[in-house]
Amino acid sequence: MESVRKIFNAAMPSQSYSIYRGVEEDDEAELHMEEAPHGDQRSNPKGSRCPISPQHQKLIFIITMTALVAFLLGYVSTLSRCTRCDINDNNLLSDESYEQKDSKPIRMDWAELKKLFTGYLNNGTKIDENIRKVSAGRHPSGSQENSELASYVLDTLKGYNLDKTWVNSPFAELQFPDRTRPNTLNIVNNTNKIVAAIPIGDPDVYCPYSASATVQGGLVYVNYGRQEDFKILSTWNVNVSGSLVIIRTGLISFAEKVYNAEAAGAIGALIFPDYTETPVYGHVHFGTGDPYTPGFPSINHTQFPSFKSSGLPKIPAQPISLSSARSLLRELAGPSASESWRPADFPSHGLGPALTNPLHKVQLEVTNVRQSVELHNVFGSITGRFEPEHYIVVGAQRDSWGPGAAKSGVGTATLLELARTLSMMVRNGFRPRRSIIFVSWDGGDFGSIGATEWLEGYLSMLHLKAAAYMSLDTPVLGDENFVAKSSPLFNNLIETIIKQVDHPLQSQQSIYEYTKAKSTNWKTSVFSPLKKDTSAFTFTAFAGVPALEFSFVENSQPYKFLDTKQDTYDRLNHIMNGRLPSVALNVAEVVGLALVKLSHDHILPLEYKAYNDVLLQHFTNLPTYQEKLKSRGLTLQWLYDARGDYTRATERLKEAIQGSDLTNEKVIQFFNVRIMRVEFYFLSQYESANYSPYRHILLGRGEHTLEALMEHLSKDQKDIDDSKLRMQIALFTWTLEGAADALSGEIWEVERSF
Incomplete structure (x- = not known):
């Protein structure tokens, strides 16, 4: 005891002092310790203490030692790691623990977080009520109904006591029908006299961003309007050039159909559904965002150069009803x-271009007009605890040309449920490492304009901030098959989540188990690439932010009423036998659990090695072109070397994570920054975002992509442009090499193999 007393006395200061602990101002606790009062210095010139009796000394010693032991035990307990923390070689991208560094520490493992999330999600849900509210009637961008919904979403988010709520209001050039001059479709004779007026169907149905023009000519049926369909017509000696085309919906977007038709020489396009009578709405801008300010944000009063998106069609396009399509096909x-x-x-019909009466032609007049519209993107956020500058974005389209139960109702309602649930979790102990941003997008029906304009406004910084984007667009189109359209980086995360969520048709069977029992290759059933006409595609291919979207779809009878006035709550719920609210909650659970992991795990759960396999699959066909390249004095060896460098860079990153101290916040953030920018590294730095907005070399569009390179190589020897081919190989090779260098870390760690 005497030795302990000496150590304690030696450690005691002669001045008062404070000890601060915690990581934030409200966590600080101050401990003041002062000496006993000094005696009168004049009577005690040496400053000696007042004499204390042995009994008092013993009592003071016992009290002080007790306080010291209690303090040390408390301090050590705040530093101890969760025994259930599972960061190991087999699961580097998962952290199964959560620790709130607060005055009252709270520890939650993944099971506790999952229980907390599902408990709050199912308790007090208003998902059914909100689906009904959002899809009560038409609410297109620019309408009073859509503005009122934006206010409702904002007020609802404010009611959840999120850290911040705000509205972003870009201006965009949208296109609407001219009410004074409706679009028309006729059959005319050689004197341009109308022989038969073909009813379009609903005068409200149109194709935004169609060219406004009057054209007439023959008519060719082109199936789905894919590139392969036009190639087949060429082998059948059916000439499309100078004629209109009639196309059925499905497989690819309206924009891609019209783009392919124009490339084949068509002068106009008619699009019809082969599964429902009513015509179907769809924009035809082969791109996203405001096509009149490509690459720039649509901010009011800003002067932009006068040019248009290359994806704007130069030919008119119009949706028509099924009965109108039958009438026209009978004339071919x-x-x-x-x-x-x-x-x-x-019934059997011809392909065209001639009509049964050779003197007759088809005449299409489109009179749509442009209008400047203020959009309203509504935001709410929860601030992250350790990496607040990095955030996970989850968004849903709010506007809809029709009632939009499937198009915008379910997604908006799910977004609100996630905001409510996560905010409740935060109030009850959950502190996400990264910030979470909830967004209700406007302008979705015009090519994800709201999302794209926001991306364009922050393009120079988003790859430094946004770790992932999750889309809630059209999340419920049925209740049978679960589909994940995503960047390859999410494959492991998706598999982890669907093993923990029940399938809506089998309450005792997970989505993973249900899918695996139905399909010999469950991965092909679940995973599919990002669709090119979605906000998720724009986040990845334009901004370099990894993105994904989930949905339940039907297998035997696809949902027929998307983008029609019949997309109502009652129809969608009827098709699903009254299970719409419960399936929507299933989607919310899948998205929410993925959101929790993305915002919570120490190391971002993104599989940065996934592109090794993607590149390998793409490169398997390259050897077939060796002779063609050799005859031109070219080689693909540099391209192979670049792929090898990228693979080695991912291996080095994995080894570095395995060998690092993952309790060190700076180390964790260092690795997360490298992981979250993987998609950004695949954006070609040699292309302008104004002219080639989708710069991603594997997912984007343009001469810089692997798809364009492979298409060029597949041409006949006489059709290959040597200069263009060299440029394509160089663009792809050096973008891939740049991705490998960036993933390797600092420049002194990069080993050039060329």
């Missing part, structure tokens, strides 16, 4: 369409 002469090309229950 020429070779007969094969049975595989004919929609179900369609």
Whole structure:
């Protein structure tokens, strides 16, 4: 005891002092310790203490030692790691623990977080009420109904006591029908006299960003309007050039159909559904964002150069009803369409371009007009605890040309439920490492304009801030099959989540188990690439932010009423046998658990090695072009070397994570920054975002992409442009090499193999 007393006395200061602990101002606790009062210095010149009796000394010693032991035990307990923390070689991208560094520490493992999330999600849910509210009627961008919904979403988010709520209001040039001059479709004779007026169907249905023009000519049936469909027509000696085309919906977007038709020489396009009578709405800008300010944010009063997006069609396009399509197809002469090309229950008909009466032609007049509209993107956020400058964005389209139960109702309602649930979790102990941003997008029906304009406004910084984007667009189109459209970086995360969520048709069976029992290859059933006409695609291919979207779809009978006035709550719920609210909650659970892991795990759960396999799959066909390249004095060896460098860079990153101290916050953030920018590294730095907005070399569009390179190599020897080919190889090679260098870390760690 005497030795302990000596150590303690030696450690005691002669001045008062404070000890601060915690990581934030409200966590600080101050401990003041002062000496006993000094005696009168004049009577005690040496400053000696007042004499204390042995009994008092013993009592003071016992009290002080007790306080010291209690303090040390408390301090050590705040530093101890969770025994359930599972960061190991087999699961580097998962952290199964959570620790709140607060005055009252709270520790939660993944099971506790999952229980907390599902408990709050199912308790007090208003998902059914909100789906009904959002899809009560039409609410297109620029309408009073859509503005009122934006106010409702903002007020609801404010009611959840999020850290911040705000509205972003870009201006965009949208296109609407001219009410004084409706679009028309007629059959005319050689004197331009109208022989028959073909009813379009609903005058409200149109194709935003169609060219406004009047055209007339023959008519060619082109199936789905894919590139391969036009190639087949060429082998059948059916000439599309100078004629209108009639296309059925499905497989690819309206914009891609019209783009392919224009490239084939068509002068106009008619698009019809082969599964429902009513015409279907769809924009035809082969891109996203405001096509009149490509690459720039649509901010009011800003002067932009006068140019348009290259994805704007130069030909008019118009949706028509099924009955109108039947009338036109009956008029087609020429070779007969094969049975595989004919929609179900369609009688035999010709392909065109001539009509049964050679003096007749089809005339289409489109009179749509442009209008400047203020959009309203509504935001709410929860601030992260350790990496607040990095955030996970989750967004849903709010506007809809029709009632939009499937298009915007379910997504908006799910977004609100996630905001409510996560805010409740925060109030009850959960502190996400990274910030979470909830967004209700406007302008979705015009090509994800709201999302794209926001991206364009912050393009120079988003790759430094946004770790991931999760889309809630059209999340429920059925209740049978679960589909994840995503960047390859999310594959492991998706598999982890669907093993923990029940399938809506089998309460005792996970989505993973249900899918695996139905399909011999469950991965092909679940995983699919990002669709090019979605906000998720724009986040990745334009801004370099990894993105994903989940949805439940039907297998046997796809949802027929998307983008029509029949997309109502009652129809969607009827098709799903009254299970719409419960399936929407299933989606919310999948998205929410993925959101929790993305915002919570120490190391971001993004599989940065996934592109090794993607590149390998793409490169398997390259050796077939060796002779073609050799005859031109070219080689793909540099391209192979770049792929090898990228693979080695991912291996080095994995080894570095395994060998590092993952209790050190600076180390964790250092690795997370490298992981979250993987998609950004695949954006070609040699292309302008104004002219080639989708600069991603594997997912984007343009001459810099691997798809364009492979297409060029597949051409006949005489059709290959040597200069263009060299440029394509160089663009792809050096972008890939740049991605490898960036992933390797600091420049002194980069080993050039060329």
